[in-house]
Amino acid sequence: ITTDEFSGLKKVQLQSAEGTSAEIFLHGAHVTSWKTSKGEEVLFVSKQAIYKPPKAIRGGIPVCFPQFGGFGPLSQHGFARNSEFTVSASAADSVTLSFTPREEQLNLFSHPFELTVQVRVGSDTLEQTLTATNTGSEPFELTAALHTYFRISSIDKARVDGLQGVDYLDSLQEKERFTENGASVHFSGEVDRIYLATPGRLEVVDEAKGRAVVIEKEGFPDAVVWNPWIEKAAGMGDFGDEEYKEMVCLEPAVAGSGPVTLQPGASWSAKQMLSLRQL
Numbered sequence: 001i002t003t004d005e006f007s008g009l010k011k012v013q014l015q016s017a018e019g020t021s022a023e024i025f026l027h028g029a030h031v032t033s034w035k036t037s038k039g040e041e042v043l044f045v046s047k048q049a050i051y052k053p054p055k056a057i058r059g060g061i062p063v064c065f066p067q068f069g070g071f072g073p074l075s076q077h078g079f080a081r082n083s084e085f086t087v088s089a090s091a092a093d094s095v096t097l098s099f100t101p102r103e104e105q106l107n108l109f110s111h112p113f114e115l116t117v118q119v120r121v122g123s124d125t126l127e128q129t130l131t132a133t134n135t136g137s138e139p140f141e142l143t144a145a146l147h148t149y150f151r152i153s154s155i156d157k158a159r160v161d162g163l164q165g166v167d168y169l170d171s172l173q174e175k176e177r178f179t180e181n182g183a184s185v186h187f188s189g190e191v192d193r194i195y196l197a198t199p200g201r202l203e204v205v206d207e208a209k210g211r212a213v214v215i216e217k218e219g220f221p222d223a224v225v226w227n228p229w230i231e232k233a234a235g236m237g238d239f240g241d242e243e244y245k246e247m248v249c250l251e252p253a254v255a256g257s258g259p260v261t262l263q264p265g266a267s268w269s270a271k272q273m274l275s276l277r278q279l
């Protein structure tokens with residue numbers, strides 16, 4: 001564990017034998033960097049991100065738990081991303097972070113649980129696993145997401161592939177349900193959609209960079225696609241007005257297909273594996 005020079009927050013740095021690296025803040029078990037073995041950053045973090053807990057860091061991979069978006073009684077995306085985790089295991093290329101809700105959080109969500117976030121880097125790969133265990137005596141419902149912000153060279157040359165024929169809930173139209181007709185999702189305005197029961201393999205394709213990030217997911221049926229575009233970007237205090245051009249969120253989630261019911265003593269686990277493909 002080291003202290004981040006800029007923010008003073010605690011973080012863990014991982015490195016694979018091949019030189020792929022990642023950085024994870026204990027605040028939120030938040031991945032803020034994933035660099036290829038050539039040193040190229042794959043994730044987007046806003047230049048205006050605020051590193052002041054309990055505020056969540058804008059960019060990287062916020063962990064949305066035990067609630068995604070507004071799918072429940074908690075405030076948007078739950079409280080894991082606003083909470084301090086502890087390190088329960090670590091090696092050069094992997095770390096496991098744990099969190100149990102504090103008393104004031106249990107006043108909002110009266111179901112004790114343990115959440116672990118495991119991150120591992122390999123040769124130009126990043127694997128991230130969420131595991132939640134119900135440590136209480138009653139079942140509870142959860143939704144969740146790995147709210148991944150990908151850095152792209154330019155929004156007009158980026159697209160998301162793998163969603164053709166998939167139904168989605170449009171969060172910009174009161175969650176009305178539509179079917180994706182296109183082979184790719186392109187961006188020419190705000191997009192905020194929950195794709196339901198998607199294929200397990202999706203791609204964020206960056207034509208200008210000549211590569212795609214491949215997202216493989218297990219245990220997350222859904223995938224959220226988000227770009228705030230001009231107006232929403234201007235309204236966010238921790239996001240630059242022009243930064244919408246540099247990012248796309250593709251978020252493995254259990255959202256519209258959820259919730260998952262977790263019985264006492266039972267565990268739920270889901271993961272994403274990120275890798276790269278040259279075009």
Ligand code: BG6
Nearest residue numbers: 069076077147171192193224226
């Ligand atoms: C996305 C949601 O997952 O997260 C959007 O679909 C939301 O509706 C976005 O605006 C960012 O959320 P937040 O809470 O980090 O500003």
